[in-house]
Amino acid sequence: MHIHELTEYLDTYLQVADFKDYAPNGLQVSGKTEIAKIVTGVTACQALIDAAIEQEADAILVHHGYFWKNEPVTLTGMKQKRIRSLLMNDINLLGYHLPLDAHPVVGNNAMLGQLWELEDITPDAKSLVRLGRLASPKPISEFIQTMETTLDRTPLHLLGGPEAVETVAWCSGGAQGYIQQAIDWQADVFISGEVSEQTTHQALESGVHYLAAGHHATERVGVKALGEKLAQEFDLEVIFVDIPNPV
Structure with missing residues (x-):
């Protein structure tokens, strides 16, 4: 599946245009163009990226992505390491925040x-x-x-x-x-x-x-359900990775 086809499907299904959000929804970091394996998770932390690299995933789909309002725009420290890991491994990052909270089926x-x-x-x-x-x-x-x-x-x-x-x-x-x-x-x-x-x-x-x-516990369910829908609708392998978080 082409990354643009995947992004268009998700943007439409989650009705992204209806939301004024705190971060961009959709494709946040570009990687390879053809998608066969997706790792899903709550937050695009380094541990989830490392798991996606180990799984040789083509894309990561999360609820909490990057580029939040009022965060520093510079690529330094933790942020630089995360994005460098994605770019070096040619992994796409897709994030959906409020649209994934509110969706009437998989939200x-x-x-x-x-x-x-x-x-x-x-x-x-x-x-x-x-x-x-x-x-x-x-x-x-x-x-x-x-x-x-x-x-x-x-x-x-x-x-x-x-x-x-x-x-x-x-x-x-x-x-x-x-x-x-x-x-x-x-x-x-x-x-x-x-x-x-x-x-x-x-x-x-x-x-x-x-x-x-x-x-974390209340927001595992949506992205997991969305990943399962993608696996059912398209010829994709989707793996949910739960990174433990006590908060």
Whole structure:
């Protein structure tokens, strides 16, 4: 598959043109033109690049790529080493940030809703934050066990809501600042990847449980699902590589 064909397909499928993002979405570093093997992962760190080199991959597809707003534009230090590794091995780097959070089929939030068996009842179809409903109310401890099983991660639980929960709002990654949306929707629980100092007080005083499940853990699912779709749709070998990250 030609790299331009792959990029065009991903840009269209993920509706890149609909997003104003913090980094460029799509092809970020060019490599070889013909693509047969792709390594997918959450972040284009050196460990993932090294794994792709070992796998003799033609491209890397990630959620967190390069060239973020307000980062230094110079190619020095860690950034120079990463890009040098890609260029020396002729590996393409493709990154999709908000489009991969928001996609209704393979997006991080869509996949999390499936894992937790939530019926999506989000009032605003365009909202990055999602609102879901469990088939029946369950103890918050039981819902946390479900999260632990599906994400292989024990979330940080800030107690604030009822003992039995039914409505769950969530947004993958560093979305703790969206807790007010969950409060406005009267959700019993809000889930994101990270947490801030003030989140404790917001949860307790607003009557909502807050679960910080890990930025990395909540964003493995989308890029993995996207890679699986590419393998099904095209004659491509796709390998998901999970680089452990406790955050």
